[in-house]
Amino acid sequence: MGLQKSEIMLVAAALAIGLLSFVIPDWLAFTTTLAIASALVVLGVVMLMRAGLVSFGQGLYYCIGGYAVGMGGRFLGVTDALLLIGMGVVVTVALAMVLGLLLTRYREIFFAMLTLAFSMILYGILVKSHNLGSTDGFGVGDWTLLWFDPEGGKGSRTVLWLATGVGLAVALFLNRYFGSSMGLACEAIRENEVRVEYMGMSRRQILYINYVIAAAIGSVGGSLTSLAAGHVDPTMAYWTISGEFVFIALLGGTGHVAASFIAAMIFIMVRTYAVELFPNSWQMILGIVLLMIILFLPKGIWSLFTRKRRVAS
């Protein structure tokens, strides 16, 4: 099974990030890591959107991934980054498998509101948990990578490489997934659930598997964020964070896995500069950007590439 053209592009982009990491300043390495981590959560949102579902609660799994890293180090003494990420995935998958049983029964606004409700429940629990720092959260301890201690456990370069590697693996997997029977079945469900059943497929089973995978990927995004930021707090589960992921998903579109990474980078850069230049009205700048995207690129930034390709052909 050789690499497809778009997969070669993804590998090339990952290699380019790896090489550029040696020359870019720390703040850009950190920003890029956050963008990759956010993109992973956004990819989970995109997976659901392709099935016709919008989640305003993906922050739930993002937060679980983040807290798994923090708590794994703090309470269990685990320091290996991959093990910490894995712990987050295990907890997330276990929870998603339970919540998925309920959520896959719902569609449209009901699904969106239920996902939001579950993430806000976690937020409420964390805010009341004084052992976990309540609203302030707590710091993530020093971590290692495969028992190697990179840059004294705080390496912004190492976490960027880690994020790039994990991001590439997820992107390659999802690129195949979106073109597979399972991935296309999600789009089929969005289009016509009756026909899906009359083809002999279980729409609930498909949505369930899709939901659990999306949650696991979201958790990885949360873990990478906490490794990079060195801190976790309950706002990771707050609904505005989940809203940001939906924002980025709309910005990028569902056309290609790369769209989420590009959109996440644009979002974080726009937000960074908007806060810098217009500290009191940066939200308005983001609002205007979203409005422009909805008006002029309803299928997201990726439609610019597909449009160009269509014109060329």
Next chain:
Amino acid sequence: MTEILRTEGLSRYFGAVVAAEDINVTITEGEIVGVIGSNGAGKTTFINMVTGYLPPSAGTIAFDGSPIKGLGPRKLMRKGLSRSFQIPQLFLELSVLDNLSMALSASESRHLEMMRPVRTPERIAAADEILTQMGITQYREEMVTAMPQGARKLLDIAIAMLANPRMLLLDEPTSGVSTEEKHTLMDTVMEVVKRRGLTVLFVEHDMEIVQKYVTRVLAFASGVVIKDGPVEEVLADAKVQELVTGKRRGKNIETQEGGA
């Protein structure tokens, strides 16, 4: 001939409304059966109950000797009972080839693959074969939204056939299709049906189509089967003419007008 479908006392009520009542039908393998009746006569309700879309209020359904009442569409499809719809049920934003590849993938296994592309060479070949048989190869890479109604009907039926059914239920296959296209569409469908040796039960309003393609007719009126038999016999029946085809009523009116 082997019995393939049997319904006994099949009924469906919506509150006080009787949509279908005491339907007793036996269909043998290889039969092409037409279902006729005016709007609201219970034809689609009957098809919906048999294909698991609507649970019956009473009665039994047996397919190939085993009871199927209460089974959902997925299980029925795997037993060999497939259907098309009055309004084609397609994935509008997907290409025709993706619609067919999806159907083929679903018919191959209960568990969908996550890493293998849905368009495999084998599926593409099978999709091309059915597209050729249905005469809609020109739409292969088009979105379904770009297809005319007649082509959509054919695609809907093609998808139903890809499940390798033993029995196919077609709900008004020619509705929404122009009069000129109806016969071409039915010729195409019936040729594929014959080639695959399927048993077919189809709902139809056009009596010309019924006379041309079926050997047996079930006439519905007010949720009840009022006549079941060979096509000529059913269409000549006075009650069928009065309640379904409307010929007798027209004749009566003419007679009355003439008498006056």
